[in-house]
Amino acid sequence: xxxxxxxxxxxxxxxxxxxxxxxxxxxxxxxxxxxxxxxxxxxxxxxxxxxxxxxxxxxxxxxxxxxxxxxxxxxxxxxxxxxxxxxxxxxxxxxxxxxxxxxxxxxxxxxxxxxxxxxxxxxxxxxxxxxxxxxxxxxxxxxxxxxxxxxxxxxxxxxxxxxxxxxxxxxxxxxxxxxxxxxxxxxxxxxxxxxxxxxxxxxxxxxxxxxxxxxxxxxxxxxxxxxxxxxxxxxxxxxxxxxxxxxxxxxxxxxxxxxxxxxxxxxxxxxxxxxxxxxxxxxxxxxxxxxxxxxxxxxxxxxxxxxxxxxxxxxx
Amino acid sequence: xxxxxxxxxxxxxxxxxxxxxxxxxxxxxxxxxxxxxxxxxxxxxxxxxxxxxxxxxxxxxxxxxxxxxxxxxxxxxxxxxxxxxxxxxxxxxxxxxxxxxxxxxxxxxxxxxxxxxxxxxxxxxxxxxxxxxxxxxxxxxxxxxxxxxxxxxxxxxxxxxxxxxxxxxxxxxxxxxxxxxxxxxxxxxxxxxxxxxxxxxxxxxxxxxxxxxxxxxxxxxxxxxxxxxxxxxxxxxxxxxxxx
Numbered sequence: 001x002x003x004x005x006x007x008x009x010x011x012x013x014x015x016x017x018x019x020x021x022x023x024x025x026x027x028x029x030x031x032x033x034x035x036x037x038x039x040x041x042x043x044x045x046x047x048x049x050x051x052x053x054x055x056x057x058x059x060x061x062x063x064x065x066x067x068x069x070x071x072x073x074x075x076x077x078x079x080x081x082x083x084x085x086x087x088x089x090x091x092x093x094x095x096x097x098x099x100x101x102x103x104x105x106x107x108x109x110x111x112x113x114x115x116x117x118x119x120x121x122x123x124x125x126x127x128x129x130x131x132x133x134x135x136x137x138x139x140x141x142x143x144x145x146x147x148x149x150x151x152x153x154x155x156x157x158x159x160x161x162x163x164x165x166x167x168x169x170x171x172x173x174x175x176x177x178x179x180x181x182x183x184x185x186x187x188x189x190x191x192x193x194x195x196x197x198x199x200x201x202x203x204x205x206x207x208x209x210x211x212x213x214x215x216x217x218x219x220x221x222x223x224x225x226x227x228x229x230x231x232x233x234x235x236x237x238x239x240x241x242x243x244x245x246x247x248x249x250x251x252x253x254x255x256x257x258x259x260x261x262x263x264x265x266x267x268x269x270x271x272x273x274x275x276x277x278x279x280x281x282x283x284x285x286x287x288x289x290x291x292x293x294x295x296x297x298x299x300x301x302x303x304x305x306x307x308x309x310x311x312x313x314x315x316x
Numbered sequence: 317x318x319x320x321x322x323x324x325x326x327x328x329x330x331x332x333x334x335x336x337x338x339x340x341x342x343x344x345x346x347x348x349x350x351x352x353x354x355x356x357x358x359x360x361x362x363x364x365x366x367x368x369x370x371x372x373x374x375x376x377x378x379x380x381x382x383x384x385x386x387x388x389x390x391x392x393x394x395x396x397x398x399x400x401x402x403x404x405x406x407x408x409x410x411x412x413x414x415x416x417x418x419x420x421x422x423x424x425x426x427x428x429x430x431x432x433x434x435x436x437x438x439x440x441x442x443x444x445x446x447x448x449x450x451x452x453x454x455x456x457x458x459x460x461x462x463x464x465x466x467x468x469x470x471x472x473x474x475x476x477x478x479x480x481x482x483x484x485x486x487x488x489x490x491x492x493x494x495x496x497x498x499x500x501x502x503x504x505x506x507x508x509x510x511x512x513x514x515x516x517x518x519x520x521x522x523x524x525x526x527x528x529x530x531x532x533x534x535x536x537x538x539x540x541x542x543x544x545x546x547x548x549x550x551x552x553x554x555x556x557x558x559x560x
Contacts, residue, residue, distance in 0.1 A: 054558050075405040084396050086400060091326075100404070103322055104404065105318070
């Protein structure tokens, strides 16, 4: 059995079905990205797996222990960062983490050793004696992460660990997650797609409570709409000739002028799978003495896949 | 029990993390002293006892105990820390007990700070110290019942204000249960044994028995069982909220 298993989780709030038959499992060494629009049911699913909320039906296990019928054993093996990274605002960072360690049954000596190590890792030494309410958002988030790591759990559930962080803090947070990933099963929820590409080995897409995809980022990218866009910069102020030539190619759809500056025109060429190769394009345009100064293919992104899968269309 | 102690320590320290504790203690002492000296006429009565002091406790506690207990759970819900607390590897009853004990210990501190009154009556005369001691114990037990009730109500909401109002309203019924105001309403529709049952719920009457003289066993049993029942309700409230 995998470290974290969810089977047929259902959660209804009155007439609203927040989580609708969600099943998946996460093994040691995996970092699974929980993706979905706001209100998709990500947090609800995480609350159920952590044992904070009871499902309407279905079961969840942490390392073989049911989160609801065997909650103490399950929680010993789980670190959980709730949405919004809550912490006791009137405590100091040190007192808060010592409290968490004590609640995990760690002896004073063991807790001190572990916290000393953790403080280095999560970089909290300079704020150790400060009250949590006085900390910046980045530090608060790190305190909440540290709280989930105090007992060095095998499974980690992190609800939006990088939400509200600046780019450097986001980078550091991802670094931290990557550094512990090999020994743990980690679930992180996010609506930032680049985060999935940066840290996740697998992505699960949820919308309206239903699991719509469960695959590696590469597999998901392969599902991207096949019509890629070529961006070209041409050394001419009048691109009409080039547009006419390119439009004749069977693999080319619409061609748009993006920008005209100082005798250079940038155009965007929508292409299908039978798109012309770079060499073909330069030779076609070369025949009419149009020089291509820049050339790149816009890569399909998880954004496209995400919009497609969650049914928000590929209209843009 | 270790977990209970860990929760207790955190909660008790939390009272002193802000000036609220100091303000509370000052208000309690000022009200208790004001009632004793001004309203009950401590000096004019010419008796070396503290009955004029203890008489006011049910009324003071009616407002002050919900104020101590209102944040216990409501604040956890509002700030989201309840998600951390309830996913730690401890049983809900351990957390419920630890939180209540912290509030009860704080109430004990407030009572201990009124001890100069006890010393004063001993300087001025020769009071029955046994009665005063049993009154203090009875007062503390009654405070525990008010706190357990308020803590259970606090577990139902994320608003401290609602928790306070709800707890005060319910406590008011318990204090007033022995008074004709409540009893006459109950008598109109309920059979005799229910009227008696309601009357026997009166905090005021039970506390009166204790301050009148000896620590009466039925009154002690009443407060202790009410505390146990409310703590059980508190655990249930958390479990029900979890499934909601």
